[in-house]
Amino acid sequence: MTLSDAENSTHSTARRTRHALARGLAVVAATAGLVAASSLAANAAEDTGSTDGHVAVSTAISLTGLTSDFTLTGVPGATASEPDAVAFTVETNNLAGYSVTVQAATATLVADTAGNTDSIPIGALRVSNSADVLTPVSNAATVLVHTQGTRSAEGGDDLTNDYSVAIPFVNSDTYSVTLNYIAATL
Numbered sequence: 447m448t449l450s451d452a453e454n455s456t457h458s459t460a461r462r463t464r465h466a467l468a469r470g471l472a473v474v475a476a477t478a479g480l481v482a483a484s485s486l487a488a489n490a491a492e493d494t495g496s497t498d499g500h501v502a503v504s505t506a507i508s509l510t511g512l513t514s515d516f517t518l519t520g521v522p523g524a525t526a527s528e529p530d531a532v533a534f535t536v537e538t539n540n541l542a543g544y545s546v547t548v549q550a551a552t553a554t555l556v557a558d559t560a561g562n563t564d565s566i567p568i569g570a571l572r573v574s575n576s577a578d579v580l581t582p583v584s585n586a587a588t589v590l591v592h593t594q595g596t597r598s599a600e601g602g603d604d605l606t607n608d609y610s611v612a613i614p615f616v617n618s619d620t621y622s623v624t625l626n627y628i629a630a631t632l
Contacts, residue, residue, distance in 0.1 A: 506537075507540065507544055513531070518609060525612050537603070539598075542595065542632040544594065544597075546592040546605065547590050547630075548588065548627050549583075550571070550583050554567055555623040556621060557616075562617050564616040570614060573607050576590050
């Protein structure tokens with residue numbers, strides 16, 4: 447059975463119509479998907495908030511580079527002295543400043559040689575204070591050797607102290623004492 451030209455033409459037109467309709471539906475479906483997606487994005491929920499960041503900086507102080515030892519040399523009855531005998535660095539961020547004190551660990555400078563019972567009283571040893579006046583060192587109280595009402599420079603303040611000793615009539619020897627330095631914020 448053969449189809450007439452009219453029937454073929456109708457069949458062809460119907461097929462083209464179905465294809466065009468299918469393509470149109472696909473475009474409509476794709477467009478509807480985009481509209482639906484953009485509609486969803488426009489209706490998305492969100493919320494915002496904020497926080498404050500803080501950095502808490504504590505006060506710090508350090509005493510570094512303290513001279514490990516020094517020696518004053520002389521004869522009995524003389525006063526031996528050494529400018530800048532002790533050097534050290536103090537660093538602090540404390541705006542009110544800082545002070546440095548020194549105190550002897552014992553009441554006397556004791557002889558290094560075993561059997562030598564002589565000693566030198568700690569008060570015979572003097573240190574320059576913050577006013578550059580030589581003050582007797584003590585084991586009972588601290589002696590102020592530096593003070594300032596501002597923070598140190600970044601990297602620290604380089605400081606020195608002069609020392610002197612009035613040498614009493616004692617045996618020839620080396621006499622020693624430990625001197626404790628303390629840096630404190632004001």
